[in-house]
Amino acid sequence: MNSEKALFTSSVHLQEDDTNSTNKLAHRHTGDNVLQFRDDENLEEIILKTKSLNINSQELSEWSQVFIDYINPLILTAISAFVRLYRIDSSNKVVWDEAHFGKFGSHYLKHEFYFDVHPPLGKLLVGLSGFLAGYKGDFKFESGMTYPDDCNYVLMRCFNSLFGILCTPLAYKTGVLLGYSQLTVWFLSLSVIFEMISLTLSKFILLDSMLLFFTVLAYYCLAKVHTLRVTNEILTRKGTKALIFMGFSIGCVCSVKWVGLFVTVLIGIYILYDLLIKSYQLVSTSQLNYKIYVLHWISRILTLIVYPVIIYLLCFKIHFIVLNHSGPGDGSISTLLQASLEGNTIKQGPRSVAFGSMITLRSQGLSPNLIHSHDHLYPEGSQLQQVTTYGFKDANNNFLVEFDVDSGSRGEYAVLEPLANETGNFHTLVRNGDTIRLVHEVTGCFLHAEPIPAPVSRHHFEVSCFADLDTNDLRDEWIIEISEQEKSPSHHFQNEDPEEIHPISTNFRLRHKILGCYLSSTGYSYPSWGFQQGEVACKHAFLKKDKNTWWNVEDHINSKLETPPHQYVAPEPKFWKEFILLNYGMLASNNALVPDPDKFDKLSSEWWEWPFLMTGIRLCAWGATDVKYFLIGNPVVTWSSTLALLLFMFYCLNRAIKFQRQLIHYDVFDKDWNAFLIQGIMPFLGWFLHYFPFIIMGRVKYLHHYVPALYFAILISGFMLETLIYKKANRIMSWLIYGAMYTSVVGSFWYLKDLALGMDGPASTFKHLKILSSWMV
Template sequence: MSDSFSSGASYKTGESQLTRRYQTDSSKDDTQVIAKDGDLEEIIARTSNLNINKTHHKKSVSTLFTKLINPFILTALSAFVRLYRIEVANKVVWDEAHFGKFGSHYLKHEFYFDVHPPLGKLLVGLSGYLAGYDGSFDFESSVDYPEDMNYVLMRIFNCVFGIVCTPLAYKTAVLLGYNQLTCWFISLSVIFEMLSLTLSKFILLDSILLFFTVFAYFALIHVHNLRTSDQLLTFQGIKWLSITGFAIGCVCSTKWVGLFMTALVGLYTILDLIIKFYQTISKQLPWKRYLLHWITRIFTLIVLPVTIYLAAFKVHFLVLSHAGEGDSAVSTLLQASHEGSDIKSGPRSVAYGSFVTLRSQGLSQNLLHSHPHNYPEGLQEQQVTTYAYKDENNVFLIEFDINAAISGKRALPETSGNNGTETETTIESQQLLQNGDAIRLFHNSTGRYMHANAIPAAVAKTHFEVSCFGTIDTTEIKDEWILEIQTQEESPSQFFANESGHELHPISTNFRLRNKELGCYLATTGYAYPSWGFSQGEVVCKYSYFNRDKSTWWNVEEHVNDKLPLPSETYVPPKPKFWREFVLLNFAMMTSNNALIPDPDRFDKLSSEWWEWPILKTGLRMCSWGADDIKFFLIGNPFVTWFSSLSLILFLFYLLSVGFKYQRQTVRYEVDSWESLLSQGILPFIGWFLHYFPFIIMGRVTYLHHYVPALYFAIFTMGFVVDRFATVVPKKISYVIYGLLYIAVIGSFWYLRVLAFGMEQSSKQYKHLKILDSWMI
């Protein structure tokens, strides 16, 4: 019918037909016309009573509740339970001793070292700045806060991140297409989930980490909805891809567990690009458009997060401009750039007889070290390691080679070593070290020479062992090392611009040490010795075929030689290179993280195993447990945790059932159904798995709070299971089910609320709260 009115000719034809019909109808009886007029009046009368705006009005009211009223109510409820009694514990609680202290370092601009990236701690420092805190408090565990310190505002600042997770969870549920009953169930579970609720009351990183995780998932669901409507290359699509990249950049800059959220986004992106690739080869999608999808993903989901991560470290280095307790863990150049650095650069040229400390230029950038403990295997000689802290066992003396020693030429002082042996030889300390010189390294504390043995190293078996052995009078050829200067870093001061490139200078010279007998180079591997080596870094002698192998590069950090003149001007060290310091610091963080392993000889009452978290077998005492102390017990909401754990299992059965029915063709799934299953069920389940499984395989010590991000995704999986079940029962019964679920979530929290709000009486008064005997209440 529409085609007959698609042109001017058709319109004229229709018009002539209507004219002829009117002429015919006009000759009919007037009563018919009157009857028709009556019908028209009746139609007008009926339609005049219709309110065509009623549907629009209902939709507007529903939108108002969905967008404003509901999230406002839920956010207010979340704020109340998190802010209530936030000030009651006026002592440093649990990990406030760590993260509060890190915030203090930013306010004092003192460099520190930690295993986590800096963004969350920068925000802690910002909270202290906003609270008027000057960074002077030491944040010792269980110590009272000073009266003039506004610790409550710092806690509130941290708590805001936990509060905002609630409206984001609600909005995410709405975006997933859930009905309001399910949205409220998910939101209430997030509000009254007691792990995140309790943690949000203190100066910790957990709320900040959870917020960025929640925000990244919220943005990912936006991306999913735009993808299903093919709008990812529009302004809205690029905007939400950018927001997703921003969020994963922030979560990775807070803690490295943010990489698990990055993996979730990455898997989703790979799936999307694979689907688009098949659409492209089947000519459903132009190659040019497919290439644009790749370009937008690279810039928004790779370049942007990496830029944010780099920016966090750039700010970290800029703010921490003064020497601090973390200096010993970073490169010599970075230390020397700090105001108030304690590096003793000494004379500007190193000579025989100089006392030096040597720092590795490899990824394990620690100081060369030895101590009076032997290897348990091999030749069982004295261990040589790298150590991240400065002590006397890092000091070596540069001694002449063996030929000089045989001829009576030595650089040793009159008394050296731990036995105080006296030497009768002439002391010569003014012969400067040149490129190609042969030297011996004498360990000052133990009185032994460092050498290489032609046997496998303790950990990296493909390299040779390095050890200390002998006495002052030892003259073994394998004690000799050939100095090979690689580069000289230039000082920005013109006074030091003409330093010889063939001489060894402290701080600025990078060099290698080649064993004269074996031909291998003194190097680090990045591995750590077992407990018999005190988990210190491994030192080996390796064959290196590339001069740029930084694991074989060293520099002199501290230099002491009283026989040489000091420069007439204060030495200005070369400026550290950001990229190099960034890589080295991140590797040091990784190494320190890997070193956080359980001690089998020590019982840690705070730690817990991964299998305990979904069943809440173990809680965590967050502070001292005296009768007069305000006590907090970290434990999850039993109903939320247990039901979400059960829902993970039920979801797998549901997924198997769907797959089986689809394979047997007893049920037909359209594209929308699969997209719904992907976003509502599969994504949160994978999110839970990615945030949980790594803790199963990693060897580091684990605690209950590590389960918080995974539990958030488990709650969404629980919402999916409830929503699907509610659709197969009568509507009235579903209302009853939701009502019971709400009561269970709130009631479970209410029964245990004092664990999160703080227990003021003796713990004996709270024995009734021990739902499980393993809870140490």
């Protein structure tokens, strides 16, 4: 019984325990449900708060992007416009090279042909600015001359200034594309705004602002193309659009000045680098198929070669169409092109040249000017009378056609009057294969060649003028060799004898009878003793179509021959030929822009002075009543960019050492490498390409030649700030350093602003602005 009772009691306790356990479990379950419910409420509340927080962050991000994309560049552009347009009308006189480019704009408005060393686009735009301003082209644009009331020079200056203003938003957008922080982007933009060389130049009717604008545009397009290339979007619609814009910028920058070729080379290097990578992907990997590879090549060729060439050609086509009247540049263009101009001054005499005719000879080579001589002697060599090519028409271009030496020994002369020359035949026409002598009309000397080196082209023979009619020297004889006869479109002149020399239409060579060489223009220019005129030499030409040895008769006077009853209609000039000749002439004239050692040019400077601002330029007269401008850079911008260039070279050396030691890894597809390429390497290469040529070239140099190179140096400054400060220093230190840089750039400009905005009153008032003793303030 006791055992059963105990068993019963035990089971009762067990049941109670089970009940208690069940109740506890039920109670716990109920509590868990309550907690779960409360947790769900809290979770929903958190979710709601998080959702609202995400919405606010998205709105904040959108507003931030609006500032980056629109508001910030608009603010910076407004500042740029203000400093460039402020006091743009303060000087009502022709300032510095406005005397050149304003005059060229006038020629377009009057349709008068002119010659210049630069391609036509920039000057066409100057002409357009004059047209928009209602200017008729009658002002002479002489240096220091006061603008007349009918020449709205302020509007013309504002038009030019627009290109300088637009450099700022392009520089800003370039910084954004390069992946820089807004701190660095603002530094780049402020440096471009307050860079004082380009700022000052943008206030006048010049080409420098246009050149800088298209250079900045070209690099912006390159940054855009790089961004799309990295994301493999270069063959998309966006990529094609970017390539087209880059081709447009290349065509325009080269059509303003040939300095644009430097940024073209920069882009070409990048494109070749890109295509080499594509070649590697095609040959060594399976990442690229042949069809896509060919499309890459075709897209680059069409957009970056064909398209820019078309733009360049189109500028010259417009140039030829607009300038359809005779003008001051007639002496530097081909005879056919001159003949097509209204009011040309070509003296058209009889249609066949005879012995005794007075003629001028036009070269068809690298220096397409008239053969010329004057009573100055060569300082070395034969020390005889100089023979040159000259781009202006005067009496020293006139030569008379004389019989050969044998005729002279018999007393037969073609250039003497009948009373003194009873045996002369004044109707003998000059034919192919005839031997002639050419007498310089003013000095009476014969065109002559000696077997001694030419003054510049030492591998050719010297050509001079020597002796007179009383001397019979076989080295005065030249043999006519007709190369080509061009036919007139008029039926009255279709049947001209192809064996005779006809003015304008006959191209021929003059072979020296003794030496066997050909009279030639070389494309080079004499030094100052030859007045920078074109060199003439006697060269052994191996090709019959060597155009440097081709000549034609331009002016022809012979009163003893009959003049045709009908007005001669010259053959139509061929665009390609005129385009090539004009570009050759530009090249020859550029080569002739060398400093004169006998004269001191107080405006010129040397390449090593530019990065340190050792020398500036007085742009105008310096009288007390004149508004004075001194062209000099912003010291903070220029000096900091020069320092950045030095730091960048050390930075690259450090990267190279670490790469060699395998401490860092670079791969052509690597994100860091591509960022370093477009942010640092390409801008440094751009600076080098725009700077180094001026080190090696012999032409006269001025401070404003550094402007495109300085822009790329500013980009290097941004790279070094971003790399060494923004990415390395803490936030407070970064803000302090950037703030100091902003203040320095703006403060430096503010202190020197009168140099760029114009100085009124005596120059002594502004002596405090002379930071360096070499500044001529």
